[in-house]
Amino acid sequence: MKEQTMSERYQRGLEKLREIDGAAGERVLASLEDIAPDFGRYLIEFPFGDIYSRPGLDLRSREIAVVAALTAMGNAAPQLKVHIHAALNVGVTRTEVIETIMQMAVYAGFPAALNGLAAAREVFAQENEAAVTDGLARPRE
Amino acid sequence: MKEQTMSERYQRGLEKLREIDGAAGERVLASLEDIAPDFGRYLIEFPFGDIYSRPGLDLRSREIAVVAALTAMGNAAPQLKVHIHAALNVGVTRTEVIETIMQMAVYAGFPAALNGLAAAREVFAQENEAAVTDGLARPRE
Amino acid sequence: MKEQTMSERYQRGLEKLREIDGAAGERVLASLEDIAPDFGRYLIEFPFGDIYSRPGLDLRSREIAVVAALTAMGNAAPQLKVHIHAALNVGVTRTEVIETIMQMAVYAGFPAALNGLAAAREVFAQENEAAVTDGLARPRE
Amino acid sequence: MKEQTMSERYQRGLEKLREIDGAAGERVLASLEDIAPDFGRYLIEFPFGDIYSRPGLDLRSREIAVVAALTAMGNAAPQLKVHIHAALNVGVTRTEVIETIMQMAVYAGFPAALNGLAAAREVFAQENEAAVTDGLARPRE
Amino acid sequence: MKEQTMSERYQRGLEKLREIDGAAGERVLASLEDIAPDFGRYLIEFPFGDIYSRPGLDLRSREIAVVAALTAMGNAAPQLKVHIHAALNVGVTRTEVIETIMQMAVYAGFPAALNGLAAAREVFAQENEAAVTDGLARPRE
Amino acid sequence: MKEQTMSERYQRGLEKLREIDGAAGERVLASLEDIAPDFGRYLIEFPFGDIYSRPGLDLRSREIAVVAALTAMGNAAPQLKVHIHAALNVGVTRTEVIETIMQMAVYAGFPAALNGLAAAREVFAQENEAAVTDGLARPRE
Numbered sequence: 001m002k003e004q005t006m007s008e009r010y011q012r013g014l015e016k017l018r019e020i021d022g023a024a025g026e027r028v029l030a031s032l033e034d035i036a037p038d039f040g041r042y043l044i045e046f047p048f049g050d051i052y053s054r055p056g057l058d059l060r061s062r063e064i065a066v067v068a069a070l071t072a073m074g075n076a077a078p079q080l081k082v083h084i085h086a087a088l089n090v091g092v093t094r095t096e097v098i099e100t101i102m103q104m105a106v107y108a109g110f111p112a113a114l115n116g117l118a119a120a121r122e123v124f125a126q127e128n129e130a131a132v133t134d135g136l137a138r139p140r141e
Numbered sequence: 142m143k144e145q146t147m148s149e150r151y152q153r154g155l156e157k158l159r160e161i162d163g164a165a166g167e168r169v170l171a172s173l174e175d176i177a178p179d180f181g182r183y184l185i186e187f188p189f190g191d192i193y194s195r196p197g198l199d200l201r202s203r204e205i206a207v208v209a210a211l212t213a214m215g216n217a218a219p220q221l222k223v224h225i226h227a228a229l230n231v232g233v234t235r236t237e238v239i240e241t242i243m244q245m246a247v248y249a250g251f252p253a254a255l256n257g258l259a260a261a262r263e264v265f266a267q268e269n270e271a272a273v274t275d276g277l278a279r280p281r282e
Numbered sequence: 283m284k285e286q287t288m289s290e291r292y293q294r295g296l297e298k299l300r301e302i303d304g305a306a307g308e309r310v311l312a313s314l315e316d317i318a319p320d321f322g323r324y325l326i327e328f329p330f331g332d333i334y335s336r337p338g339l340d341l342r343s344r345e346i347a348v349v350a351a352l353t354a355m356g357n358a359a360p361q362l363k364v365h366i367h368a369a370l371n372v373g374v375t376r377t378e379v380i381e382t383i384m385q386m387a388v389y390a391g392f393p394a395a396l397n398g399l400a401a402a403r404e405v406f407a408q409e410n411e412a413a414v415t416d417g418l419a420r421p422r423e
Numbered sequence: 424m425k426e427q428t429m430s431e432r433y434q435r436g437l438e439k440l441r442e443i444d445g446a447a448g449e450r451v452l453a454s455l456e457d458i459a460p461d462f463g464r465y466l467i468e469f470p471f472g473d474i475y476s477r478p479g480l481d482l483r484s485r486e487i488a489v490v491a492a493l494t495a496m497g498n499a500a501p502q503l504k505v506h507i508h509a510a511l512n513v514g515v516t517r518t519e520v521i522e523t524i525m526q527m528a529v530y531a532g533f534p535a536a537l538n539g540l541a542a543a544r545e546v547f548a549q550e551n552e553a554a555v556t557d558g559l560a561r562p563r564e
Numbered sequence: 565m566k567e568q569t570m571s572e573r574y575q576r577g578l579e580k581l582r583e584i585d586g587a588a589g590e591r592v593l594a595s596l597e598d599i600a601p602d603f604g605r606y607l608i609e610f611p612f613g614d615i616y617s618r619p620g621l622d623l624r625s626r627e628i629a630v631v632a633a634l635t636a637m638g639n640a641a642p643q644l645k646v647h648i649h650a651a652l653n654v655g656v657t658r659t660e661v662i663e664t665i666m667q668m669a670v671y672a673g674f675p676a677a678l679n680g681l682a683a684a685r686e687v688f689a690q691e692n693e694a695a696v697t698d699g700l701a702r703p704r705e
Numbered sequence: 706m707k708e709q710t711m712s713e714r715y716q717r718g719l720e721k722l723r724e725i726d727g728a729a730g731e732r733v734l735a736s737l738e739d740i741a742p743d744f745g746r747y748l749i750e751f752p753f754g755d756i757y758s759r760p761g762l763d764l765r766s767r768e769i770a771v772v773a774a775l776t777a778m779g780n781a782a783p784q785l786k787v788h789i790h791a792a793l794n795v796g797v798t799r800t801e802v803i804e805t806i807m808q809m810a811v812y813a814g815f816p817a818a819l820n821g822l823a824a825a826r827e828v829f830a831q832e833n834e835a836a837v838t839d840g841l842a843r844p845r846e
Contacts, residue, residue: 028678031682031685032678032681034685035662035681035684035685035688036662036665036666036681038666038759039666039669039677039678039681042666042669042751042755042756043674045751046247046747046750046751046755047247047674050747050751051243051244051246051247051747054240054243054743056236056237056239056240057236057237057240057241057244060202061201061202061205061237061241062240062241062244064202064205064206064209065205065206065208065209065241065244065245066209066244066248067206068205068206068207068209068210069209069210069212069213069245069248069249070213070248070675071210072210072211072213072214072391073213073214073248073249073498073638073675074496074498074499074639075497075498075637075638075639075675075676076248076638076673076675076676076679078675078678078679079248079674079675079678079679095197095198096197096198096202098197098458098459099195099197099198099203100198100202100203100206101459102192102195102459102461102462102465103192103198103203103206103207104206104210104391105192105391105462105465106187106188106192106391106392107207107210107211107214107217107220107391107392107393108210108214108390108391109354109386109387109388109389109390109391109394109499110388110389110466110470110502111389111493111496111498111499111501111502112391112498112499113462114451114455114466114501114502115499115501115502117455117458117459117462118454120458121454121457121458124458169396172400172403173396173399175403176380176399176402176403176406177380177383177384177399179384179477180384180387180395180396180399183384183387183469183473183474184392186469187465187468187469187473188392191465191469192465195461211393213673214356214780215357215778215780215781216355216356216357216393216394216779216780217356217391217393217394217397219393219396219397220392220393220396220397239740239741242741243741243743243744243747245673246673246744246747247673247674248673248674248675249672249673250636250668250669250670250671250672250673250676250781251670251671251748251752251784252671252775252778252780252781252783252784253673253780253781254744255733255737255744255748255783255784256781256783256784258737258740258741258744259736261740262736262739262740265740310819313823313826314819314822316826317803317822317825317826317829318803318806318807318822320618320807321807321810321818321819321822324610324614324615324807324810325815327610328529328606328609328610328614329529329815332606332610333525333526333528333529333606336522336525336602338518338519338521338522339518339519339522339523339526342484343483343484343487343519343523344522344523344526346484346487346488346491347487347488347490347491347523347526347527348491348526348530349488350487350488350489350491350492351491351492351494351495351527351530351531352530352816353492354492354495354496355495355496355530355531355779355816356780357778357779357780357816357817358530358779358814358816358817358820360816360819360820361530361815361816361819361820377479377480378479378480378484380479381477381479381480381485382480382484382485382488384474384477385474385480385485385488385489386488386492387474388469388470388474389489389492389493389496389499389502390492390496495814496639497637497639497640498638498639521599521600524600525600525602525603525606527814528603528606528814529814529815530814530815530816531813531814532640532777532809532810532811532812532813532814532817533607533611533643533811533812534634534637534639534640534642534643534812535639535640535814536603537592537596537603537642537643538640538642538643540596540599540600540603541595543599544595544598544599547599610811611811615807615808615810615811618804618807620800620801620803620804621800621801621804621805621808624766625765625766625769625801625805626804626805626808628762628766628769628770628773629769629770629772629773629805629808629809630773630808630812631770632769632770632771632773632774633773633774633776633777633809633812633813634777634812635774636774636775636777636778637777637778637812637813640812643812659761659762660761660762660766662761663759663761663762663767664762664766664767664770666756666759667756667762667767667770667771668770668774669756670751670752670756671771671774671775671778671781671784672774672778
């Protein structure tokens with residue numbers, strides 16, 4: 001990786017990506033390495049190094065906004081799941097995720113909301129399993 | 142209007158609509174009266190009487206979600222403006238509106254964000270003018 | 283225009299276009315003449331000469347399908363208006379147009395339906411004016 | 424379930440859902456029970472209790488409109504299949520379903536129509552199998 | 565197949581389809597035979613017999629345009645893969661495919677580009693395997 | 706403007722923006738200054754400093770890709786016009802712009818292509834007027 005990419009902006013973005021997306025973010029980066037490694041760098045630098053690092057809107061609100069938008073657009077299921085997980089990571093509750101998705105029935109129709117709820121069910125189940133594996137008493141509420 | 146429409150659900154929806162959308166909401170209802178009055182009733186009952194009245198997600202977060210979704214979808218400019226106004230009404234700051242819209246550049250592209258920012262500029266200007274008319278010292282921050 | 287374009291398929295399409303879209307169809311063709319005349323020919327040949335000329339689905343149902351789709355997509359306002367007019371031309375009632383658009387609130391969200399209703403209001407008003415000009419007692423129901 | 428949900432509107436919606444969607448509708452409701460049971464109630468009340476129960480547009484036309492819209496939007500495959508099945512349930516013929524989907528090539532492009540036809544092939548095959556299981560001589564035309 | 569379909573236009577389209585899409589195009593046609601054979605004919609005649617056969621834009625540019633559009637729309641994954649393959653068939657390099665898809669991050673968001681890159685990875689892998697099967701030293705660059 | 710924004714990346718992006726978009730790009734930047742100046746910086750840095758500055762795909766192909774995508778998406782008319790102009794700026798001919806837009810009828814439907822052609826007509830007319838003003842004998846072909 002070129003020196004340029006190890007800039008402050010890249011470092012800040014990488015930390016933000018890990019804080020928000022956790023292991024899912026790392027998997028996205030790994031999947032880009034053989035086909036478009038520069039795109040992995042841009043993904044760290046612009047969305048995470050620039051946008052998510054801005055003050056002015058807390059991370060919880062940012063993830064609620066992203067879950068809402070991806071549910072409404074309805075054409076990016078893998079990313080919606082990553083961001084439902086991310087929302088939980090930054091402190092959005094499961095109830096708030098469900099409410100955000102349900103609200104999209106009003107703005108993008110019932111099919112969009114139903115498919116968003118199906119994505120949430122899948123992410124919650126994965127979290128429950130991981131909680132069991134980790135010996136945690138119970139998953140996040 | 143039929144008795145049914147004056148149900149508790151309708152009353153609750155109408156109050157919620159006024160709280161969130163203010164005069165813009167009334168204008169939407171008025172515009173439906175000659176062409177689809179029942180649709181005005183549904184608009185009050187389902188989005189406002191049912192969804193916005195739910196606990197589990199505060200109104201600020203709901204409006205951030207809607208501004209995000211409508212910016213990302215990019216095909217509902219009049220409603221985006223109504224909801225930028227609504228977001229300000231329920232306590233979202235101008236800065237937070239701008240941050241929400243800017244974030245959509247990552248998820249729906251720069252054109253969607255640029256058009257969202259243009260809508261925000263227009264709503265903020267209307268608010269500034271209204272503030273002057275009302276003799277207020279300065280518009281909301 | 284080349285001989286090829288005056289084929290049976292082209293003739294059939296042109297008649298179908300006139301039957302369905304009336305003057306609005308002619309205006310679309312005229313608008314293409316200076317910039318993409320071949321596209322005007324394709325528009326006659328494929329949508330009208332091929333698709334609308336097929337048996338198996340009556341014209342009323344075809345226009346209900348198109349009004350529904352364009353309302354739901356929400357990014358083709360001029361064509362939605364042409365097809366609301368076309369729907370009326372082939373015997374869909376105003377009530378049926380309104381019902382079709384309202385139904386889209388369920389599948390594409392309230393903003394899509396609201397913008398569809400606004401388009402219908404505009405088309406109905408144009409028809410009312412034209413009816414007055416033509417000395418008709420009253421517009422279509 | 425709370426008393427409120429057993430209202431006349433809910434009862435009417437549930438009957439309409441069963442008439443239109445049959446077992447597929449029940450499956451959607453069941454899938455919501457663990458994650459968003461209230462959303463199941465809204466789904467019964469607004470789309471089915473309010474919209475589908477309206478006079479002014481027959482159920483056949485409503486389902487043609489929905490198959491058209493979901494084909495054109497192209498981002499709700501599970502719901503498109505449910506509604507192709509629903510269309511057949513309320514008397515739309517297989518030929519009419521195919522014609523509706525083919526027409527969307529004109530308004531939303533060939534990929535949307537191709538993916539809609541693939542959904543129809545799948546639903547028709549399921550129906551054929553079910554017809555064999557039920558000892559019926561042949562599937563619906 | 566009716567005589568009409570063996571017209572010059574159909575022949576030209578079929579040759580163009582084979583030149584551009586190769587075996588993938590034949591598979592699409594075959595998949596339509598049982599459910600909508602006429603749609604297979606339209607697919608040959610209008611997109612390939614009319615549009616792709618036009619002078620004025622070379623096939624490489626046409627396929628770059630299609631890969632861009634399908635990546636941006638994000639709701640037609642099977643067709644995107646067919647056209648990534650088609651782009652390679654008409655001389656677009658793998659690097660150019662990747663650059664085209666990456667550029668869509670700017671216009672349709674990072675999720676659209678990520679899903680486009682995933683489609684490209686799949687098509688490239690299929691090509692690599694086919695190259696091995698065919699005894700070729702190495703896949704296309 | 707902060708020192709950081711005058712980085713090599715920003716300089717490279719600004720030059721690229723001017724090369725591609727000309728005065729239209731400057732106007733977009735100016736429109737952001739009062740409402741979201743940082744977004745203007747991101748617009749220069751990521752799309753132009755990063756993406757458009759990459760080797761691997763020539764500018765002509767990049768602009769054909771963008772005109773195709775924005776025509777197909779159909780929800781970003783101002784940006785489509787900027788990029789039709791940009792395409793002409795980097796050497797795409799008017800004929801190639803028209804062919805690119807017409808091709809979108811196949812992938813996103815006739816309404817998307819018709820609205821794209823209307824945008825092109827407008828941009829060409831602006832260019833013709835500017836050519837007259839500049840004393841040029843005739844506009845670009």
